[in-house]
Amino acid sequence: AQTVTQSQPEMSVQEAETVTLSCTYDTSESDYYLFWYKQPPSRQMILVIRQEAYKQQNATENRFSVNFQKAAKSFSLKISDSQLGDAAMYFCAYRAIGGTSYGKLTFGQGTILTVHP
Amino acid sequence: DSGVTQTPKHLITATGQRVTLRCSPRSGDLSVYWYQQSLDQGLQFLIHYYNGEERAKGNILERFSAQQFPDLHSELNLSSLELGDSALYFCASSPDGTSGGARLAKNIQYFGAGTRLSVL
Numbered sequence: 001a002q003t004v005t006q007s008q009p010e011m012s013v014q015e016a017e018t019v020t021l022s023c024t025y026d027t028s029e030s031d032y033y034l035f036w037y038k039q040p041p042s043r044q045m046i047l048v049i050r051q052e053a054y055k056q057q058n059a060t061e062n063r064f065s066v067n068f069q070k071a072a073k074s075f076s077l078k079i080s081d082s083q084l085g086d087a088a089m090y091f092c093a094y095r096a097i098g099g100t101s102y103g104k105l106t107f108g109q110g111t112i113l114t115v116h117p
Numbered sequence: 118d119s120g121v122t123q124t125p126k127h128l129i130t131a132t133g134q135r136v137t138l139r140c141s142p143r144s145g146d147l148s149v150y151w152y153q154q155s156l157d158q159g160l161q162f163l164i165h166y167y168n169g170e171e172r173a174k175g176n177i178l179e180r181f182s183a184q185q186f187p188d189l190h191s192e193l194n195l196s197s198l199e200l201g202d203s204a205l206y207f208c209a210s211s212p213d214g215t216s217g218g219a220r221l222a223k224n225i226q227y228f229g230a231g232t233r234l235s236v237l
Contacts, residue, residue: 033224043205044119045228091160095224103173103213104150104162105226 002027004094006108013082014116020067021077021111023092030054033095034068034075035105040088048090051075079113087115120144121210123229131237135196138232142189142210148172149191150211150226151183155204166191167213198236205231 003026013019025034036048051059051068058066063083067076079086092108120143128136142149151163153176162175166185177183180198185191195202209226 035225037228042230043233044230045207045209046119047225047227050225095226103148103165103167103211104175105152105160105209106162107160109159 002029002094002096002106004092004106004108006090006092006111008111009109010112010114012114012116013079015082015084017082018078018080019082019113021079021090021092021113023075023077023108025073025075025092025094025106025108027073027094027096029096031097033097034066035093035095036064036066036075036077037091037093037107038086038088039091039110040085045091049077082115084115084117087113089113119227119229121208121227121229123206123208123232125232126230127233127235129235129237130198132198132200134198134236135194136198136234138193138195138206138208138234140191140193140208140210140229142191142208143227146210146212146227147189148211148213149185149189150209151177151191151193152207152209153204154207154231155201158204160207163193195234200236203234203236205233207231 032053034051038046049061063080089110093105122141147168154160163177165173183193209228211226212223
């Protein structure tokens with residue numbers, strides 16, 4: 001079974017600085033999707049960024065970028081120029097492409113990000 | 118706004134009772150996924166429906182059931198409720214197998230705002 005691990009329960013960053021959230025996963029598949037979701041105090045789950053495993057190029061979305069290391073099964077999220085609105089719980093998620101696990105998202109435990117003004 | 122609608126937003130009920138949570142997916146999405154978020158278990162997959170058919174089950178209790186109707190909305194039924202069932206229940210929708218569009222875009226899950234269930 002696939003597992004996702006976020007080893008940092010909490011992180012903090014100063015406004016305008018850069019922070020990196022870590023995520024590792026375990027799978028025997030070669031093709032899959034990886035996602036970062038943000039959950040602010042409103043509890044809404046918001047997609048931040050996504051990555052296809054077969055694409056070597058790291059995904060970027062404005063101030064958000066990932067460092068995808070397939071061999072190491074690592075998928076970290078970098079937030080540049082941090083803003084107060086970035087404060088939230090961040091979840092890393094894995095989605096299989098096929099097999100019996102197809103479809104469902106497997107989530108890590110989450111990392112609470114605090115942004116200091 | 119994700120386009121996924123969940124009702125009600127909050128539910129307060131007593132142990133032993135039965136409740137129904139409703140989810141309307143984004144227009145055109147054929148898949149509906151249900152997840153439970155609790156403090157001790159984190160975010161866990163419960164069940165997946167695609168175009169009216171059950172596709173996969175996760176850590177869903179036998180007291181829980183779900184269905185997807187012809188208009189693609191879905192309901193999650195929770196019965197014989199226990200204190201430990203108190204949680205935030207999310208549904209998410211995805212195009213999945215619908216034709217057209219890039220592969221990754223078809224496989225993104227969009228979440229509703231959740232239903233917070235409190236069992237007293």
